Amino acid sequence: MEKVVLVTGANSGIGLALCERLLTEDSQLLLCLACRNMKRAEDARSALLTSHINAHIDLLHLDVGSVQSVLAAAQELKARYNRIDFLYLNAGIMPNPQVDVKALFKGLFSRNVINMFATAEGLLTQQDRLNSDGLQEVFATNLFGHFLLIRELEPLLCPGGQTSRIVWTSSSNARRSAFSIEDIQHRNGMEPYSSSKYASDMLSLALNRHKNSQGLFSSVICPGLVMTNLTYGILPSFFWTLIMPIMWLIRIFTNTFTLTPYNGAEALHWLFVQNSESLDPRAKYHSLTSGLGKNYTQPQQMDIDEQMSEILYSKLLELEKVVRKKQSEGNVDK
Ligand SMILES: NC(=O)C1=CN([C@@H]2O[C@H](COP(=O)(O)OP(=O)(O)OC[C@H]3O[C@@H](n4cnc5c(N)ncnc54)[C@H](OP(=O)(O)O)[C@@H]3O)[C@@H](O)[C@H]2O)C=CC1
């Protein structure tokens, strides 16, 4: 039976590279590209079809940052498919990033330099805003929209007698100290990206606890530092051009500088070919590239508190109720 695979944020960067790799791995795949911009989705589909002429590629309009769009997309998916084998939750944003140049230079001459290049700890802040649903945009896009999608797709993800898999594109930038259980949307801080990725790590653990018995397994990965639209948005383009040779040089010494989307998608692809029983729910699977350019995947234990992940899960369920109520009231008003 052909596998049904859905990828969010599939039209560029790591998501698009993943699609390319999945089609090479399994030509029978039924691949669905879930994107917020249909022109970009069409272009991605055409690009994939040039190297995989007979591939079965569907498109779906999905803005994960919008409650209404997630609910409509889920309805459409339930009409189209009777199960989903793999759900890759890859769409993500890092709006208005600011690099702390002083901390960068200080870090360059410290013993922490390798960790700084791997995680950007202490280097990055972002300016977030409220979206039209009244949610913080980074939280809504990177975490909550995906949570709502999972909840809506439960009938397709837990069909009974079969296993399904969820894979989150998280980050090594996910940090416990950037997250507060009192402020899960990160309304009050300057590191919404780090907070949202830490929340996705915790949610994955909670999902495993609640859903493994129904055949649903969740994992998280970090693609390493990859040059994509997201990273190009962090510094002016002339600066990237200037430091690109340095980046490739650093790559010889740090395996986390995967740099290309193909390399960054390594752990996502690796998980596709693993059995669900062999997965560790507490591990983050890292895409790594050696100095000689060899790709591999390595698990690393996550710094997660079981109890806090359970509280986060309950808070997300509560928020789900609130947004659903708001949504149905909005529909009645129309
Ligand atoms: N690049 C890196 O070094 C790292 C990236 N990551 C994570 O990898 C994932 C992919 O990012 P990357 O490939 O780097 O960057 P890209 O910007 O190339 O890809 C992000 C994708 O997400 C889509 N997207 C953004 N917002 C929404 C939305 N509201 N609804 C639907 N789709 C949306 C984008 O669509 P559109 O083209 O329309 O904007 C795009 O297809 C992200 O989750 C990111 O956090 C993690 C660690 C490191």
Ligand SMILES: CC(C)=CCC[C@@H](C)[C@H]1CC[C@H]2C3=C(CC[C@]12C)[C@@]1(C)CCC(=O)[C@@H](C)[C@@H]1CC3
């Ligand atoms: C090479 C020199 C001299 C400067 C570049 C410095 C930073 C711009 C760069 C250092 C570490 C990078 C990094 C990311 C972005 C760019 C850096 C801050 C990420 C935060 C990108 C998104 C992620 O999710 C992380 C895993 C990356 C971690 C490292």
